[in-house]
Amino acid sequence: MGRRCHFALITSMFHRYQGLVSHRDGTMYWWIEIPGDGGQLRFKSNTSPQSILLAATPHLVKDEWVHMAFSHDAAAKHGVACLNGQEKIAGSWSLPTGNFATYRTGIGVVNCADGLGTFNGALDEVMIFQSPLTAAEVQDAMDGFDEPVATQPNPADGKTYVPADVTLGWTSNGVSPMHNVYLGTSFDGLARVAQGLTETTFQPAEPLEYGTTHFWRIDEVNGAPDNTVFAGDVWIFTTEPFSYPIAGVTATASSYAAGMGPEKAVDGSGLTGDLHSNDNTHMCLTSPSGSQPAWIQFQFDKVYKLDQMWVWNSNQGVEPFVGFGVKDVAIEYSPDGETWRALAGVPEFTQAAGTNNYAHSTAVDFGGVEAKYVKLTVNSNWGMLKQYGLSEVRFLYVPVQARLPQPAVAATGVSLSDLDRRHDDSGDRLDCRVHERPVRRADHPARGRPVDALGVQQRQDAPLLPGRTVLGHAPELDGQRS
Ligand SMILES: [Ca+2]
Known part of the structure; x- marks a missing residue:
């Protein structure tokens, strides 16, 4: 599953209504749907004041993936509908008045109470943000979304001549209270060596093997109720040679x-x-x-x-x-x-x-x-x-005195630059690190991080405003009724 959000594949246009996301339990609050004639986008509420934002021109094509975004600014009573990152319609739109906090949010359905308006197709990912996105932010979300993973590994990624008794360190995602540590000598050979750490450092019980490239990863772990685990990037470092x-x-x-x-x-x-x-x-x-x-x-x-x-x-x-x-x-x-x-x-x-x-x-x-x-x-x-x-x-x-001072001082008689040069000249195995690593974008703003994972289709949740940030994914849904 990709990291892009709001992507939908519509496999049938023959149903009267197809819900994408809704906050409606019988009584109507708000929802996003494809109306009966297909190809259109609609952002709607039906309880007073009724509001409809309808992109009337057919925009959707059967069996074609599209990215859809609807943004609502409650203060300005303004709504925007975007298709593939481009604004298709904008205008006045308001949430109904009243208390809808106990209503469930559904994905791939218009009405959570009876399953009315099931979506026919596939939804790659659905996200609800806690504030209205600008057009630029919608496009940013299309490009991808960073998960809140651990960062700033210590030793730094790719570092060599790391002491065998190294203490690993990292920066938490700022959200998850616990951290799991995985360590191994191959990209695919990571084993969990620590679990549920509350601190952001870890020293293996035994010194690591000398002159060996090690792979490691930190998973950020949320507490109850969601217990979400954000698997981190795989980092590498190489321990100093024994001699x-x-x-x-x-x-x-x-x-x-x-x-x-x-x-x-x-x-x-x-x-x-x-x-x-x-x-x-x-x-x-x-x-x-x-x-x-x-x-x-x-x-x-x-x-x-x-x-x-x-x-x-x-x-x-x-x-x-x-x-x-x-x-x-x-x-x-x-x-x-x-x-x-x-x-x-x-x-x-x-x-x-x-x-x-x-x-x-x-x-x-x-x-x-x-x-x-x-x-x-x-x-x-x-x-x-x-x-x-x-x-x-x-x-x-075998070195018998401190030889890798931080910061380096000339008094030790062994400079890191000398070591590195000798290391390079020898062309030994430590430089042969070829592996695939996941690439993450580091420049995405922290705003709108998904902190709560939905299951498949329906769950009780807070209303959109003042909203929580939710992340969900719906597998292909078969339309059983229209
Ligand atoms: Ca010789």
Whole structure:
């Protein structure tokens, strides 16, 4: 069902009267109808003073959707009838005098008391506003109508590097007293994680998964009697990664072949979107005449709490035949270059295929040890020659101090802009967010929001003036009598 209102599809013109909306229980108060000869619009009251606003020229076509609006200014005793947003007739029109507050409002009928004047066709949506609309407001209503949903998500929609222990926040629609929270890791995988909240914040019981895009939604919930739920937009944010790459790593080696120094393993050479080339000049390789065992040592600008080391092994085109790639290696680490400890559980380094666009094929887990220096001593490679190569290594560290201050301050040494740039450069999965999201208009005036939902056809309601705002929808109604 669309968000447009007042749309009607008339499937038959052969009935004497067809009611669109009425406030009449036997005694006539006011109603909107299509009179007997069809194609006309009529806004009418029959109790003194009788008032009829009739667009006499046939305007309606069978089986064609139209938008109809009737507006009444009680103070000016003036009525306007619009068809598809265009004024068709305007003139004097008054509500009858008396008390009609107990009368029911009907949709798709002229008389709620006996069902007289059933509408033959379909009504997409019916709205009654509490004040007379201008022509511009009628056209605005035709274009669509905002539901009173939650807004201003925090974290902002699309935000990245959100702390895993985030507290979600939003702005209520100003009407609904309760809020339900839905959260998940896919657009279609939302699960309700909180219900009936009266506050506009929520912190998940457990920290969220690191480096993951999360989807969430707030439903605004009315209390009794209508208990209407206004399902909100789906928003997204991405949590910070568990660990971050260390920048500015320097390297030294036991030896190196010409043009293939150890710096080639830490300078990003040959990497495009985390995929390495098979160009020799983008890799390091020890000299055939160098001392043995071969080693390569890495140094950081300070001590880090190490999470992982990613390895792009030697990846020359001849690798499958020559096997320069490191295979068995011992790793030691040190916080000061003097006290060294051996890293346990070092895996065998996987051999590369020697082809372009090579993703790192080995990850060494450091388990959070603190180090400023890491040394690899090579025990064997994937071939027979005493030369050992690497394409690239990347060290990932776990932040141990506040790193996402709000507002950001330079003193932390980690700027958001740096993080964002690195994030973009890596082209990793966090930027791959493609999904459909409902689009809402945010500029619609708050006036005339529907706060009360009708059922299908008839219910008791307050009179139009001083009116309440009601929103209703009638499915196709079969004409059973004329
Ligand atoms: Ca490289």
